[in-house]
Amino acid sequence: MTRAAPRSIDEYLKQLREALQGADPALVQDALYDAEEYLRAEVASHPGKSEADVLELIASTYGAPDEVASAYRDTEVKVSAALRPVTPKNIDSPNPLRRFFAVYSDPRAYTSLFYMLLTLATGIVYFVFVVTGLSLSAGLAVLIIGFPFFLAFIGITRVLALGEGRLLEAITGERMPRRPVHPGASSGIWSRIGAMLKDPRTWTTLAYLVLMLPLGIFYFVVAIVGISLSGALIVAPFLVIAQHLGWIINDGTPIEIHPAFLGSPVGSLIAVAFGVLIFTALMHAARGIGRLQVALARALLVKP
Numbered sequence: 001m002t003r004a005a006p007r008s009i010d011e012y013l014k015q016l017r018e019a020l021q022g023a024d025p026a027l028v029q030d031a032l033y034d035a036e037e038y039l040r041a042e043v044a045s046h047p048g049k050s051e052a053d054v055l056e057l058i059a060s061t062y063g064a065p066d067e068v069a070s071a072y073r074d075t076e077v078k079v080s081a082a083l084r085p086v087t088p089k090n091i092d093s094p095n096p097l098r099r100f101f102a103v104y105s106d107p108r109a110y111t112s113l114f115y116m117l118l119t120l121a122t123g124i125v126y127f128v129f130v131v132t133g134l135s136l137s138a139g140l141a142v143l144i145i146g147f148p149f150f151l152a153f154i155g156i157t158r159v160l161a162l163g164e165g166r167l168l169e170a171i172t173g174e175r176m177p178r179r180p181v182h183p184g185a186s187s188g189i190w191s192r193i194g195a196m197l198k199d200p201r202t203w204t205t206l207a208y209l210v211l212m213l214p215l216g217i218f219y220f221v222v223a224i225v226g227i228s229l230s231g232a233l234i235v236a237p238f239l240v241i242a243q244h245l246g247w248i249i250n251d252g253t254p255i256e257i258h259p260a261f262l263g264s265p266v267g268s269l270i271a272v273a274f275g276v277l278i279f280t281a282l283m284h285a286a287r288g289i290g291r292l293q294v295a296l297a298r299a300l301l302v303k304p
Contacts, residue, residue, distance in 0.1 A: 005059070007052040009039045012065060019069035024076065025302045026165075026177040031072045033179035038062060076175075101280060109283040111171040112290030116219035123216025126160065126209035133157070134206075147193060154196050161205045161301045164212075174294040177302055201301070208300040219289060226282035233275030237268030 006012035016035055020028045039062070043054045062068065103109050133153040140146035158180050165176035181201065196202050 006055055006065065009036065009043065009051055009055075012039060012055060015065035016069055019066050020072065023069075023073060024175050025298065026175045027072060027076050029177045029181060029302060030179045031068065033181065035062075035068060100284075103280060103283045103287065106283075106287065108172055108290065109287045113223060113283065113286040115167075115171045115290060115293070116223040116286055119212060119216035120220035121216075122164070123212040123214075127213035129160070130157070130206055130209045151193065151196070154202060157202075157205050157209060160209060164208075165297055165301055168290075168294050168297055172290045172294050174291070176294070176297065204300040208297065211296075215293075222285065223282070226278060226285070230275040230279035230282065233271045233278065237271050 006015055013032055013036055016031060017028060020031060039055070039058075042058055043049075043051055046054050046057070049057070063071070133156075137146065137150040137153055140149050162177065162180050166178070168174065169176040181199075
């Protein structure tokens with residue numbers, strides 16, 4: 001059965017959402033933002049016409065909801081192919097040892113490890129911003145400037161959430177929104193505040209930004225401990241060998257390694273092997289943390 005042509009922007013967006021049912025939520029958010037922005041701009045440029053007349057006028061240029069949805073799905077296939085990471089070598093090898101070390105050929109493991117180190121800084125910035133913004137919003141609520149400040153604060157949090165999503169997309173290759181949620185038609189300040197307070201994504205975005213501080217501390221500690229421990233185990237035996245060969249000049253005090261047996265040839269091999277295993281395990285953990293972080297971001301930052 002042929003669907004009736006939409007007679008309003010809200011009806012058009014509803015049909016577009018239905019046509020995109022089952023698609024990636026990030027794709028749906030981007031498509032709805034683009035459509036609403038274009039349609040409202042067209043309506044504003046034709047003040048003498050109703051929404052129904054404008055929709056009928058631009059039906060041949062922008063397309064019906066089903067056509068727009070089909071175009072976005074086709075484009076998403078190409079985008080997903082471009083974002084898809086290169087399959088690591090030996091990832092499907094029957095040899096478990098090869099599969100374990102295949103992580104070194106996965107670029108997403110390196111970028112995820114970098115993200116673990118970065119989250120301490122971003123977590124501090126997000127936490128301080130949210131706490132300061134909420135405190136000032138509450139303190140200024142009795143003044144005229146309080147409401148515009150709150151609107152600006154919520155707007156900036158959405159920009160931060162959009163930037164966080166793009167960062168995660170670049171690091172993990174998982175699709176995230178490239179457009180924010182459209183604010184909708186121009187309305188009074190009270191309507192805007194009411195809409196923001198009713199939107200669950202407003203509060204889940206704040207929760208995500210606050211949660212990034214403890215997560216950032218955890219990620220940073222895990223990354224630093226893993227890098228330091230594996231690096232020490234790998235480098236220490238070579239320092240002892242270098243001192244015996246006279247390549248390290250100091251005051252004559254021998255380099256001591258505890259436990260002492262690690263300074264022996266066999267112990268050195270064991271230390272290096274354990275260091276490599278620890279760093280490899282860290283790379284696997286970093287890749288897994290990247291995927292979990294994307295899942296968390298999708299749950300709290302992407303409008304369903």
